[in-house]
Amino acid sequence: MVYETIAFALFALVTVGCSLGVVLVRDIWHSALLLGGALLSVAVHYVMLQAEFLAAMQILVYVGGVLILVTFAVMLTHVRPEGSST
Numbered sequence: 001m002v003y004e005t006i007a008f009a010l011f012a013l014v015t016v017g018c019s020l021g022v023v024l025v026r027d028i029w030h031s032a033l034l035l036g037g038a039l040l041s042v043a044v045h046y047v048m049l050q051a052e053f054l055a056a057m058q059i060l061v062y063v064g065g066v067l068i069l070v071t072f073a074v075m076l077t078h079v080r081p082e083g084s085s086t
Helices: 002-024 028-048 052-076
Strands: none
Touching: 002 028, 028 052
8 A cells, every 4th residue: 555655656746747847848859758758657647546448548549649749740840940040
């Protein structure tokens, strides 16, 4: 029981830390990776609550779908560094 509480608190801190990182990080690629970490951490919470189907849907839909969409948007958008004219 104590280990479950420690694991829950650890993954809660990971979720909050990654979520804060998504908002505070300036690089959009790092923000997308932190979003993936936050979404995976939420999926772990679902597994700990014995909602395996919900965890699988979290991983498939959000991590697999939304994060891949964000990754394609980042990679296909040509962002020029500040100060370059080409």
